[in-house]
Each structure stands twice: as C-alpha cells, then as structure tokens.
Amino acid sequence: MTVLTIPSRRRDWRRSTAVIIVGAVVIGAFWTVEVNWARLAELPAQVLHYLWLMFSDPDWSKVPEALGQTWKSVAMAWVGTVIGILLSFPLGFLAARGFSPAPVRWGMRVGFAIIRAVPEIIIAIAILSVTGLTPLTGALALAIGSVGTLGKWGYEAIEGVDPGPIEATRASGGNIAQILRWGVWPSATPDFISFWLYRFEINVRSSAVLGLIGVGGIGDMLTSYTQFREWSTVGVLIIVVVIVTMGIDAVSGAIRRRIVEGT
Amino acid sequence: MSARGATVARTIATLDIPPRPRWQWKSWCAVGLVVIITAITLSPRWGVDFSLEAIARNWQNGAEKILQLLVPDWSFFPRTVPALLETLQMAVIATAVAAVVSLPLSLATARLTNPNGYSRSLVRALLNVIRSIPDLLYAAILVAMVGVGALPGIIALVLFNVGIIVKMVSESIEANDPGALEAGRAAGGNQVQINRASALPDIMPSFINQTLYVLELNVRASSVLGLVGAGGLGLLIDAVRTFYRYDQLSLIILEILIIVMALDVLSNAVRRRLV
Numbered sequence: 274m275t276v277l278t279i280p281s282r283r284r285d286w287r288r289s290t291a292v293i294i295v296g297a298v299v300i301g302a303f304w305t306v307e308v309n310w311a312r313l314a315e316l317p318a319q320v321l322h323y324l325w326l327m328f329s330d331p332d333w334s335k336v337p338e339a340l341g342q343t344w345k346s347v348a349m350a351w352v353g354t355v356i357g358i359l360l361s362f363p364l365g366f367l368a369a370r371g372f373s374p375a376p377v378r379w380g381m382r383v384g385f386a387i388i389r390a391v392p393e394i395i396i397a398i399a400i401l402s403v404t405g406l407t408p409l410t411g412a413l414a415l416a417i418g419s420v421g422t423l424g425k426w427g428y429e430a431i432e433g434v435d436p437g438p439i440e441a442t443r444a445s446g447g448n449i450a451q452i453l454r455w456g457v458w459p460s461a462t463p464d465f466i467s468f469w470l471y472r473f474e475i476n477v478r479s480s481a482v483l484g485l486i487g488v489g490g491i492g493d494m495l496t497s498y499t500q501f502r503e504w505s506t507v508g509v510l511i512i513v514v515v516i517v518t519m520g521i522d523a524v525s526g527a528i529r530r531r532i533v534e535g536t
Numbered sequence: 537m538s539a540r541g542a543t544v545a546r547t548i549a550t551l552d553i554p555p556r557p558r559w560q561w562k563s564w565c566a567v568g569l570v571v572i573i574t575a576i577t578l579s580p581r582w583g584v585d586f587s588l589e590a591i592a593r594n595w596q597n598g599a600e601k602i603l604q605l606l607v608p609d610w611s612f613f614p615r616t617v618p619a620l621l622e623t624l625q626m627a628v629i630a631t632a633v634a635a636v637v638s639l640p641l642s643l644a645t646a647r648l649t650n651p652n653g654y655s656r657s658l659v660r661a662l663l664n665v666i667r668s669i670p671d672l673l674y675a676a677i678l679v680a681m682v683g684v685g686a687l688p689g690i691i692a693l694v695l696f697n698v699g700i701i702v703k704m705v706s707e708s709i710e711a712n713d714p715g716a717l718e719a720g721r722a723a724g725g726n727q728v729q730i731n732r733a734s735a736l737p738d739i740m741p742s743f744i745n746q747t748l749y750v751l752e753l754n755v756r757a758s759s760v761l762g763l764v765g766a767g768g769l770g771l772l773i774d775a776v777r778t779f780y781r782y783d784q785l786s787l788i789i790l791e792i793l794i795i796v797m798a799l800d801v802l803s804n805a806v807r808r809r810l811v
Binding site: 291298299302303305306307308309310312313315316319320323344345349351355386387391392394395399400402403404405407409411412478479482485486492495496499502507511514515518519522 | 570573574582584587591599622624632664669670671676677682685757764773785789
C-alpha cells in the first residue's frame with residue numbers, strides 16, 4: 274500500500290502577523306471601551322421584558338396613523354431616489370473612462386467617495402438650516418446620499434459595457450449622444466435599473482431613520498413613542514416597519530431578478 | 537438619381553437590416569407607473585411637500601450656516617477626540633462580535649452546508665426580520681432598554697452587521713462548487729466535519745471581505761448612533777446641531793471622512809492580497 278502524503282499546512286508569516294494585529298486591535302478596543310459589561314448579563318431578561326411589553330398587547334388602534342407615517346417615509350425615499358437618479362445619471366457618465374477627460378473624471382469620483390463617507394442623517398442636519406424640518410429635507414438628503422452610490426455604480430457599469438457596440442456606433446458616424454443611446458444604454462439598462470431599485474430599498478430604510486431628527490415619517494413617530502415609553506405602540510410601529518420594508522424588498526427584489534435574467 | 541446613388545440604394549435594399557428595436561408595452565407601463573408614483577409622492581396633499589418657497593425664505597439665513605461648513609472650527613478638535621475613539625471602539629468591537637456570530641449562522645443559512653430545510657428557513661426568516669430594521673432604530677430602542685452609552689450602540693451594530701454578513705457569505709457558499717463538500721460526504725464525514733474541512737476554507741475570502749466592508753459601514757453608522765444616546769461622535773453631533781454650530785459639525789464630518797477613507801484604502805489593500 275502506498276503511503277498517503279498528507280499535504281502540509283501552509284504557514285505564512287504575513288498571515289500570522291495579520292492575525293496578531295487584528296487580535297491586538299480587537300482586544301485593545303474591548304479593554305479600553307467604557308462599557309459596563311455587567312449590564313450585558315441583565316440584557317436577556319431586559320430584552321424579554323421589553324419584547325413582552327411591546328408585543329403582548331399591541332395597540333392596534335395606532336395602525337392607521339403608523340401606515341400614514343410610513344407612507345410619508347416611503348414617499349421621501351421615492352422622491353429622494355428619483356432626484357438621485359436624475360442627478361447621478363449624467364454625473365456617472367462624467368466619471369466614466371472614455372466619456373470625459375481625466376481631471377473631471379477624478380473630480381467626480383472623489384466627490385462620490387466623499388458623499389458615500391457621510392451618513393445621510395448628517396447630510397440632512399447640514400441642509401436643514403435652508404430647507405427646514407420638513408420631509409423635503411429628508412428627500413433631498415437621501416437624493417444627495419444616493420448620488421454617491423449611484424454615481425459610483427453608474428460609472429462602473431458604463432465602463433463594464435462591451436466595447437463592441439460602442440465602436441460600431443462610432444464607426445458608423447455616431448456622435449457622443451448616439452453612442453450613449455445605441456452603444457451604452459441597451460447593454461447597461463439592466464444594471465442601471467437594478468441598482469436604482471436597490472438604492473430605493475436602501476433609501477426606504479434610511480428614510481425611517483431620518484425621522485429621528487424630526488423631518489417626519491415613521492422615524493419621528495417611533496422616536497416620540499419610545500421617549501414616552503409607550504411600548505405597546507412601539508411594538509405596532511416595529512411590526513409595520515418590518516412588514517413594509519420586507520414587502521418593498523420582496524417586490525423590488527423580484528423585479529431586479531427578472532431584469533437581470535432578461536425578460 | 538446618379539448611378540452611385542442607385543447602387544447604394546440597392547445595397548441597402550439587399551442588406552438584411554434588423555428591425556429597429558421597439559419598446560414593448562411593458563416598458564411603457566413601467567415608465568408610466570414610475571411617473572404616476574412620482575407625481576403622487578410629490579403632491580403636497582399625499583406626499584412630500586416640495587415647496588421651494590420655504591427654501592427661498594430660509595435662503596439668506598440658511599446659506600450662511602451652510603457656508604460655515606467650509607470653515608471648520610479647529611479649536612473644537614480636543615473635545616472630539618474621546619468621542620471619536622469611542623466611535624472607533626464601538627465599530628471594532630461590533631465587527632468582531634458580529635464576525636464570530638455570523639460564521640456559524642452563514643453555514644446554517646446555505647443549502648449546501650445545512651441540508652435541513654426547517655432549521656434553514658427558520659434562521660433565514662429570523663435574519664430577514666433582523667435585516668429589515670435600521671441600525672438607528674435598534675439603537676433608539678436599546679437605549680431605552682439598557683441605558684445610554686456605548687453598549688446599546690454596540691448591540692445595535694452587531695444586529696445590523698449579522699444580517700449583512702450572513703446574507704452575503706451564505707450567497708457565496710451557494711455559489712461555490714459543491715464537489716469538495718460531496719467528497720467530504722463520500723469520505724464519511726458528518727455535516728459539521730464537512731463544513732469545517734471544505735466549506736470553511738472556501739468561504740474565508742468572502743467572509744473576510746464582508747467583515748472589512750462591515751467595519752467600514754460601522755464607522756459610518758457608529759458616528760451617528762449617538763444621536764439617540766448610544767455613544768460616540770453622535771452625542772457631539774446632537775449637541776452642535778442644537779446650537780447650529782456648523783463650523784464644529786464641519787470638523788466632525790471631516791474626521792469621519794478621513795477615517796472612512798483611510799479604512800477604505802486599508803481594506804482595499806487587504807482585499808488585493810486576498811485574491
């Protein structure tokens with residue numbers, strides 16, 4: 274019988290160093306953070322207690338108001354997404370290789386990266402001195418936030434387009450607009466629609482959060498009832514948020530799958 | 537008509553020109569639907585009141601405030617350091633805990649690594665619910681449960697991260713070649729041994745990748761969790777926003793920007809090593 278040689282384990286000093294560094298950072302963070310870990314022991318009991326308060330006897334009479342506020346949040350998300358699409362579409366082309374000069378391109382890309390690094394709620398705080406505490410502020414903050422991601426995904430999709438049709442359009446004398454229309458648009462459409470929908474899903478979640486600073490919608494209602502400690506209402510609000518978010522995700526996910534599979 | 541023109545015309549006639557692509561009625565319906573929804577969401581009665589009049593009214597005062605964003609108040613820096621550190625600590629701890637929790641859960645959500653349909657759907661359903669609640673709402677509720685500080689922030693981030701990591705990693709398990717897993721089964725391994733020996737090494741790159749991504753998300757997210765009392769920079773943001781100190785807000789934004797971008801560079805370097 275031949276002797277089986279078991280392949281030896283790969284030992285890599287770089288990997289070991291990486292593990293040690295990561296370990297040190299994590300332990301350091303645990304060590305230094307000011308947290309009363311003893312409270313963690315009470316947490317399971319607390320969670321059960323509050324879950325009981327929230328869901329044992331939900332205050333269903335608040336459902337109509339909750340749905341109204343959720344609709345306001347969703348409307349905010351929709352308007353934000355639409356404005357974001359309108360802004361990011363041309364900007365995406367300005368950031369794509371082959372459609373704009375390098376300085377413009379890099380300027381755009383840095384701009385997108387900066388927007389992506391700032392949470393929407395901070396954008397909302399920054400613009401609310403002009404727009405006031407209205408749903409419009411929320412929609413505009415979401416629009417600006419969307420430009421960061423949609424712009425990035427946009428130029429990546431445009432650069433990923435098969436160059437064949439673009440060359441063909443150019444060869445038959447197409448100008449830049451015609452190249453976009455006939456060389457880029459047909460093959461990039463599924464990608465674009467897919468990530469527009471995906472961004473809408475993200476915006477639905479963010480719009481619920483934006484209510485925390487008082488721009489209206491379900492987040493506003495949730496913060497106030499949490500502050501009043503009216504847990505039976507908070508439970509209803511959470512149920513509404515979960516169902517609406519999951520419903521929108523399901524519909525949008527189904528559409529995205531159909532578009533990507535090409536029907 | 538010249539002779540040349542006639543040749544061209546004949547050539548075009550013989551060329552098999554494909555029919556011009558037509559929009560299907562479905563596309564028109566979709567566009568129509570989008571326009572209708574947009575119109576409803578923009579109507580003052582039913583949706584977002586898009587009144588430019590208020591903006592025009594506030595412009596004078598507001599624009600001045602926004603211009604303050606361009607002049608950060610550097611003297612505010614010492615006060616931001618502890619909050620900034622707390623934000624980073626929260627992000628790191630939450631990422632570490634979430635990574636540890638997510639690994640077995642991802643194995644439990646993928647068909648290849650968990651053939652048991654009931655437990656799989658149970659974990660999936662639970663994670664779908666967890667994922668549909670935004671991090672700040674978790675934080676708002678947890679602050680009420682365990683009191684203000686970094687702890688509710690960390691728990692909120694962990695819940696938020698587990699949803700993301702498990703979804704991404706279990707999808708990458710499904711995309712893997714089942715050959716190695718079958719070999720493990722043929723060699724007589726039980727499911728735990730198979731997962732440990734063949735699935736785990738396969739998903740490591742995608743797992744590390746998602747964890748890095750989540751760390752980036754966490755730095756962004758933990759900087760605002762303080763708005764509801766969950767520790768970190770958000771507490772300061774809340775303070776400066778009530779006094780409209782936009783020059784100080786600007787410094788905070790700048791700090792978040794620098795850290796997120798530095799982290800982005802770092803994780804890109806790690807990612808290049810992975811593949």
